[in-house]
Amino acid sequence: MSLYAADKLIGQARQLAAEYRRTMGKPLPGISNEIALHDAIRLLRLKPVDASTGGYDAVDPSRDNRRIQIKSRTIFDESKTGQRIGQVKADQSWDCVVLVLMDEEYEPYEIYEADRNELLEFMEHSSSNRAKRGALSVARFKIIGRLAWSRDQGLAPEIWDNQAG
Template sequence: MTAYDVDKLMAEARRLAADYHKATGLTLPLSNEIARHDAMRLLDLQAPAEAIAGVDAIGTGERAALKFQIKGRVLFEESRTRQRVGQLGFDGQWDIVVLVLMNEEYQPLELIEASRETLSAALAEIKPNKRGAMTVARFRNLGRVVWQAEKQAA
């Protein structure tokens, strides 16, 4: 039993990261840790028992034995540039990438997954291949939404 509640710690990390961005316009490097936490919680994934190259989580249930690489991206309204997904490490042993898109408060909006085969084929078409990177829009087109926040009534 741990002395800390991870969900409470993550809520505080979200608040701190959002406040820091509002105050400075800069981002704290927390989005990937928050994304991993959210993906594992929302998709019922588990941390691997032993470190596996390029693998952040292992599937359970009908996804048992699938290996997941998890990426996170915060979508800030003021950003005018095309958002990019972090570099995909094809030397790792993952099967699926889950992209966790978050709002300015670091709350999950959408989880999108795409297979290794789909992403590899898409990146092969990009000339030159920008070290395994692609835009969020391209990833959205290639993947499928596996979780989405409920729309709040206005």
């Protein structure tokens, strides 16, 4: 499948997911993860790995094939607090996690990156049983990590400067 065809399909998936939520009052299960995976790979210029590869979703060829786990969260109401991301599995092989934040139209607006050591250290020293199991809030992930991409600014040069231009 060509890149253009994949981009077109993801665009249609965004429209379907947004319309489904408006009509049914709940999100379409699983679609935000697929959209986020596509967006992170495209926007951060990553290389996808085979789906059977455990623990990570992509590698960054310009950073020694860093193994990247991709998480997503669609934010429908910014005023709601305590929104969580999917569980980070400490026992699997990965070097960092990126979190793709999407708006109600399933369009990405920010991508954060957190290194394995920083996440594991927080999980180990946290008093929260949820955090110890790898269940983090979006707010906590943003504190631990750093902004890698934003809709307004593009790639953050201090993280992805080797890919600029």
